[in-house]
Amino acid sequence: MRVTIRLFARLRDIVGAAELDRTTPDDATVQRVWHDLVAEFPDAAAYAGSVSVAVNAEYARMETTVRHGDDIAFLPPVSGG
Amino acid sequence: MRVTIRLFARLRDIVGAAELDRTTPDDATVQRVWHDLVAEFPDAAAYAGSVSVAVNAEYARMETTVRHGDDIAFLPPVSGG
Amino acid sequence: MGTPQLAVTTEPLELDSLIASVSAPTALDGDPGVGAVNSFLGLVRRNNLGRSVLKLEYEAYEPLALRAFERIAEEVADRWPEARLALHHRTGVLHVGEVSVAIAVSSPHRTDAFAACRYAIERVKQIAPIWKREFFEGGDVWIEGATADPDDAAAREDAYRRACV
Amino acid sequence: MGTPQLAVTTEPLELDSLIASVSAPTALDGDPGVGAVNSFLGLVRRNNLGRSVLKLEYEAYEPLALRAFERIAEEVADRWPEARLALHHRTGVLHVGEVSVAIAVSSPHRTDAFAACRYAIERVKQIAPIWKREFFEGGDVWIEGATADPDDAAAREDAYRRACV
Numbered sequence: 056m057r058v059t060i061r062l063f064a065r066l067r068d069i070v071g072a073a074e075l076d077r078t079t080p081d082d083a084t085v086q087r088v089w090h091d092l093v094a095e096f097p098d099a100a101a102y103a104g105s106v107s108v109a110v111n112a113e114y115a116r117m118e119t120t121v122r123h124g125d126d127i128a129f130l131p132p133v134s135g136g
Numbered sequence: 137m138r139v140t141i142r143l144f145a146r147l148r149d150i151v152g153a154a155e156l157d158r159t160t161p162d163d164a165t166v167q168r169v170w171h172d173l174v175a176e177f178p179d180a181a182a183y184a185g186s187v188s189v190a191v192n193a194e195y196a197r198m199e200t201t202v203r204h205g206d207d208i209a210f211l212p213p214v215s216g217g
Numbered sequence: 218m219g220t221p222q223l224a225v226t227t228e229p230l231e232l233d234s235l236i237a238s239v240s241a242p243t244a245l246d247g248d249p250g251v252g253a254v255n256s257f258l259g260l261v262r263r264n265n266l267g268r269s270v271l272k273l274e275y276e277a278y279e280p281l282a283l284r285a286f287e288r289i290a291e292e293v294a295d296r297w298p299e300a301r302l303a304l305h306h307r308t309g310v311l312h313v314g315e316v317s318v319a320i321a322v323s324s325p326h327r328t329d330a331f332a333a334c335r336y337a338i339e340r341v342k343q344i345a346p347i348w349k350r351e352f353f354e355g356g357d358v359w360i361e362g363a364t365a366d367p368d369d370a371a372a373r374e375d376a377y378r379r380a381c382v
Numbered sequence: 383m384g385t386p387q388l389a390v391t392t393e394p395l396e397l398d399s400l401i402a403s404v405s406a407p408t409a410l411d412g413d414p415g416v417g418a419v420n421s422f423l424g425l426v427r428r429n430n431l432g433r434s435v436l437k438l439e440y441e442a443y444e445p446l447a448l449r450a451f452e453r454i455a456e457e458v459a460d461r462w463p464e465a466r467l468a469l470h471h472r473t474g475v476l477h478v479g480e481v482s483v484a485i486a487v488s489s490p491h492r493t494d495a496f497a498a499c500r501y502a503i504e505r506v507k508q509i510a511p512i513w514k515r516e517f518f519e520g521g522d523v524w525i526e527g528a529t530a531d532p533d534d535a536a537a538r539e540d541a542y543r544r545a546c547v
Binding site for chain 4: 232233236240242248249250251252253254255256257258259260261262263264313314325327328330331334335338379381
């Protein structure tokens with residue numbers, strides 16, 4: 056199935072794109088999508104311990120199951136304010 | 137010697153004037169001026185335990201010695217803000 | 218700036234000008250600059266102790282009030298050296314919803330801005346020679362709070378405690 | 383009102399309109415009315431960690447940021463039922479002295495207004511999906527603070543602690 060990956064701030068700089076379309080296995084979790092992203096962009100591994108995730112603009116967890124067409128965002132530590 | 141007595145809020149209402157000119161003995165303290173005021177306006181006695189005083193627009197104490205021409209203010213508990 | 222940092226006035230209070238006066242850049246070498254401004258407005262509340270408020274009438278012993286504000290500014294500067302304070306209090310007749318007191322405090326960091334602003338309003342309530350008379354449905358009453366004593370260490374400690382320091 | 387209570391915008395922030403939106407009278411029976419408004423402004427500081435800041439560039443994941451703000455508003459309503467909150471965050475390029483975030487909280491009494499406002503800015507810093515890139519003399523760097531996790535109970539406790547409750 057296809058998912059959209061959305062990236063922000065330094066993670067976007069590392070990947071070189073704000074949005075990616077990728078294929079992931081049916082019933083994949085967000086963790087799987089992240090794992091594949093790190094395989095493709097090894098520098099993203101620096102965020103393994105600190106990244107937050109959102110699915111369809113709602114905060115989610117690495118364990119969340121992904122569905123076809125989902126919009127998955129990986130968020131580095133935030134610095135608003 | 138002559139002093140000016142300045143009164144505020146409910147204390148002014150009790151006395152019926154915002155300012156009074158009164159005579160007080162040389163070397164009188166603020167306490168003496170207050171004592172004489174209460175003798176003249178007995179309802180002011182309600183403030184014996186809560187009144188603050190200022191002399192010439194500086195906070196002072198009942199023990200402060202008064203001089204000729206001083207401006208002595210008696211302040212009920214404050215309620216600014 | 219045009220706006221005095223400390224004032225007692227019968228005019229409506231303008232928070233924006235207070236904020237501008239504490240957040241304008243300084244020429245000081247090594248000044249980290251302003252990162253946070255905390256502001257406080259006190260408004261005439263519709264209801265007080267179950268009474269329907271019609272209006273408040275504020276009176277001040279003005280020269281002493283300004284000295285009290287200066288003292289508060291000095292206390293703030295002692296405890297929060299990087300903070301800048303502006304404090305205006307209005308007098309006269311105020312209706313429900315109108316602003317009676319406005320305070321703005323800037324600082325490089327937010328913790329100090331919040332604390333110093335809270336400290337300032339607590340001290341205003343403790344030591345500013347200002348009184349309000351409340352006109353409510355059915356009567357009127359002078360409101361009386363604290364016995365003003367700038368040297369009362371316990372009151373000052375209480376203000377620090379409320380400022381969460 | 384015209385002004386939304388919660389917003390992410392590239393436009394300059396106007397604290398007055400936030401304050402107006404939280405202090406306008408309500409039609410609620412028995413509403414005690416607003417007696418206090420506490421406000422917070424975050425500004426671009428001239429100096430950060432010894433670096434001379436030239437500008438900041440803020441970016442947000444906007445739909446999620448608005449949901450985070452809604453969540454913060456709900457948390458505030460849970461803890462301070464009489465408080466009303468407005469919270470705007472700016473994005474894009476901001477220069478030194480410009481306002482990046484504005485918060486206004488009204489309440490019948492000042493303790494709640496101060497606490498809820500402080501709580502709100504702490505939560506913004508914890509969970510709003512917003513990032514700033516700092517351009518300073520000699521380079522630029524993405525600022526990274528907290529790992530955003532709205533369900534992190536320890537973070538929320540920390541925000542309450544900073545709000546002095």
